[in-house]
Amino acid sequence: MKLGKTGNNKFLKQFNETSLLELIRTNKQVSKADLAQLSGLSPTASGSIVSNLLEKGYIREAGIGISKGGRRPNLYELNPKSYYSIGVDIDVDFIRFILMDITGNVEYRDKISSGFDQSVPESIGAVVEKVRQIVRLNNISEDRLLGVGISVPGMVENKTHEIIFAPNLGWEQVNLEHMMSGVGDFPIYVDNEAMCSAICENWLGCCTEQKDFVCINMKSGIGSSIFAGGNLYRGCSGSAGEIGHIMVDHNGPKCACGNYGCLETLVSSKSMVEKARRLVRQGLITDFSETLDINSINSIDDIVGAIKSGNEAARVIFVEAAGYLGLALANLINTINPSRIVLGKELVKFSEDILEHLRNIALAKALRYPASRVEILLSELGEDTSALGAAIIPLKKLFGYRL
Amino acid sequence: MKLGKTGNNKFLKQFNETSLLELIRTNKQVSKADLAQLSGLSPTASGSIVSNLLEKGYIREAGIGISKGGRRPNLYELNPKSYYSIGVDIDVDFIRFILMDITGNVEYRDKISSGFDQSVPESIGAVVEKVRQIVRLNNISEDRLLGVGISVPGMVENKTHEIIFAPNLGWEQVNLEHMMSGVGDFPIYVDNEAMCSAICENWLGCCTEQKDFVCINMKSGIGSSIFAGGNLYRGCSGSAGEIGHIMVDHNGPKCACGNYGCLETLVSSKSMVEKARRLVRQGLITDFSETLDINSINSIDDIVGAIKSGNEAARVIFVEAAGYLGLALANLINTINPSRIVLGKELVKFSEDILEHLRNIALAKALRYPASRVEILLSELGEDTSALGAAIIPLKKLFGYRL
Known part of the structure; x- marks a missing residue:
């Protein structure tokens, strides 16, 4: 330099x-x-x-x-604990908060329920209140707060940073930066949840040495983010990485987007839970959580529980999802030629044998050369990657990085 | 600056x-x-x-x-005609040569037959001889030749620039830079054919103002290249953009790569010609080139001819190919979020109504937001984009660009 x-x-x-x-x-x-x-x-x-x-x-x-x-x-x-940054991850179930110091140390961590029925202003009100509380509780003077990064499960426009569409939150055209500006005299940054995860993996996770990698996050939906040549790749208007609506099965179920067989209809917590319920209804999973009550299957964890207790039909749900995801990964390997693919959020619940099945399909369906250059692995940072990544945004800004 | x-x-x-x-x-x-x-x-x-x-x-x-x-x-x-650069496009049928001056003007253009049966050294020998002839014919002193760029239909490694695999040429692990080094005291650059087309479109074609665009080339195979944030995106080992082996139909034909329903088995000159021959054999195309002889169908042009003479079955070959390509483009629109997709090489033979069909499918199958931001158009530079792009590589180097 x-x-x-x-x-x-x-x-x-x-x-x-x-x-x-x-x-x-x-x-x-x-x-x-x-x-x-x-x-x-x-x-x-x-x-x-x-x-x-x-x-x-x-x-x-x-x-x-x-x-x-x-x-x-x-x-x-x-200087640890000199300057701080706050990361917020707004998701369907919870809103997660991270307070991080300038060195990247997490100083405080909390989550609140998302309040599914809340209006956009009510949700944002809750975020604002919690941010103020974190600042108060941790005795942070405003001039020592570098900023607040906010992760959302939706498409964020490149230049205006407006949330174009966050289907699982039901938000459309929301300018969070503007709506949050009253919270204090520090900048607000808004970014997509998978983009935040990639920022996190690159700053303090398993991709600090990688220039070309992809992060895949599964929750109610499935999304990805692409690091290309050392920088986050956003596309011409901010929505790069939206793999949830890649078609992986012509004959697949109808998707909310209007098409059929989108990845999201086959690989997402929501679709997998629905599938489990369907199997229970058909009498194919009888020992589910030691009950026949369909309503007891509310999350991926319930399916994981059934697999652990030896339920083969429950295991097939994961195997099939891994198969479809493998096809999508093969496409990404051919198109993006990444050195790593990091599976995050609820994908970390894939057991080693399911992961192995996923790897086998992805590598067999991709071209031999790029397949030989890629590692597929689980994130070690669990469900917090988006909140962590959001907190890292103001730090990256301080250290002179392009966002 | x-x-x-x-x-x-x-x-x-x-x-x-x-x-x-x-x-x-x-x-x-x-x-x-x-x-x-x-x-x-x-x-x-x-x-x-x-x-x-x-x-x-x-x-x-x-x-x-x-x-x-x-x-x-x-x-x-x-200063026009002061310094020069040569671009070579090695393809299955022809090897194309372009002599370009420092201003980007094409000063000389030629092509020779590829010599399908030639060994790699024989092919390279023919290229070397032709390059020497161009230099001689145009009276270019060696110190005024900025370099020779070579385009190949295969994967080129990022750092060594070795051709890893060019299936349609049958080349594997060929170090062209090394093998060509004897031709003269100027640098040799080797790049993938779709990457060369993107360089061309960005330097003097329809993407001089675009930062995020994709070029799709169809010939014997189908490939793409991605410009991301103003630079060519190569991936971790140089093979980004290999969309030919994206699976678009579970039940599609077997591909040379071992999988089924790869884009290339459904959308490529080779597969479309094979399909036309199959239809003739089955008696479905009877007026093909005014003859029933299967051997008279040798290229896309023969199918185009049949369409022009009103043959509906021939038209369906294009319609179906456009449909599959539309699915692949929808995936790219979601994943890459480009501002433009430029269709090149034999895709420019798509008539306006086929192109419209392709656009309709691509935009309907992609997410609404990125679909609203992309233009799908034909290259205006015809079959020369790779040779032109190859010639531009030494120029880019001169003007301080990262390759």
Whole structure:
């Protein structure tokens, strides 16, 4: 990295400050001399920026380093609990909240029920109230809050950041940034839930070293996000990655979008629960949760429970879903040529043998060459990836990343 | 654009020179003062680079501009016929050659028969001989040849540029850059044919203003290339865009890749010609090219001829292919969210009503929002897009683009 010379240029000064902060983040502990060398700035310029960052509290001293000739240098590192960011994941069942500090440490975590029957303003009111509570409870002064990132299960327009359509929330054309602007004097960022998961996996999950990867999230629907050449790929208007409506079976069930056999009608918590209920109704699953009551099957967990108790028909629900998902992954492997595909949200409930079945189909149906270059794995961050990713958005902004 | 200050730094000097050259290209005719303003360089630095570019012959004086106070300034523009680049498109039937000058003008165009039975070294020998002939015929001194770009219908590895597999040529693990290195003292670039078409459409075709678009080429096979955020997206190992083996029909024919119902088995010149022959054999197309001889159906053109003479069964071949391609495009629209999809090579033979049918299916099967943002259109550059794109590669390199 070769940075510009500082001077009276405010933009350049900001750019150099951001770049040094990012060097401190990625190198963990560094001396002023290291920073001058890494940035290409003069020792004086780099020293002055370090003083500035210390004064603002972004960084702190971190002991004494090894001498490279001369006096042993002071080391600097990011200052934990100095600045914060909040991530909110609005989903159908719950709204999740994460408070993260500048180092990426999670300081606080909570969730509230989504209130399915609430109007959009009521839901947003609940989010605003909770954000205020988190700020209050954790004694965060407003100038130390870098921003609030909000994840939504829907398409978000590239430029206006308006939520175009979030079918499972029933939201259409909602400008959350605008509606939330009253919450305080910090920026609000809105992004799609799968995009947030990819941001999370790339910042602190299993894709920190990957430039080309895909995240697949399954909940009531199924969606994906694509990292292309080191950046999130959004498409021309923000909806890239909407694989839920890829057709995987001509003769498949009718989808809410009007077509037949969309991936989402075959692989989603909702469709799998519906299928389980249908099987119970037909008498094919009789020992479901030790009861015949269809109403006791409310979530993927109930099906997982039945599989664990040895119910073969319940297991077939997962096997079939994995088969269809495998076809969709094969298409993605051919089209995107990713190095990793990370399965998140309720897909982490796939057991090892189901996952193996999924891998077999995806790799057999894809072309040999891209299939040989891809790893298919489960996210290790469970259901929180979207809330975590949303919290990372203001951090990425601070460290000079393009969003 | 803010460029670095020139000085003794050779790299920076090269960077500034390249950037000014690109400013001259994109602004057509500019003065030294314009260039200083556009680049952020000092008038002295920018003037010195202009002198350098004039001396090397890349640019020339282009008359006198309008005064913005003071003397009317000299204008500069790219110098036609000063530097050249050669594009080669190796395909199953022909090898096409393009000689292009620095301004993008095609100076010479030729094709030779591919020599289907030739070994790889024989084919490459024919290419080398023809490249030498073009250089000789056009009196190009070697130091004025920026390089040779070669397009191949196969997967090209990102880093080694080795051709991993070109099924329709029967080539596997061929290092063309290496094998061609003896041809002269200029660089050789190898790229996939669909990637070359996208480079072409973005440099001088219908996508010069597009950042996110997809090119689809149909010949013996079918392939695509994706421009993502203004750059060609190659995937983790160079094979992104291989849509030929996306499954579009569970019950479709067996494909050479081992799977069933791949797009390529239903939409490609080869599969469509085979289908026409099958229909003739079954007596369903009786007036084909005014003969019943199956062997007279050798290309898409023969089917087009039959359609033009009013043969309905022949038309159905195109309608069905358009239907399957429409499904694949719907998947791409959902996954990639492109602003344009450009149909090239033999797809330009689709008549307006077939194209309309294709558009209807693609847009109806895709999600409403991304469908509303995409245009599906035919390439206006016919069969030459890959040869043109290959010739543009050395130019892009000269103007400082990432390949």
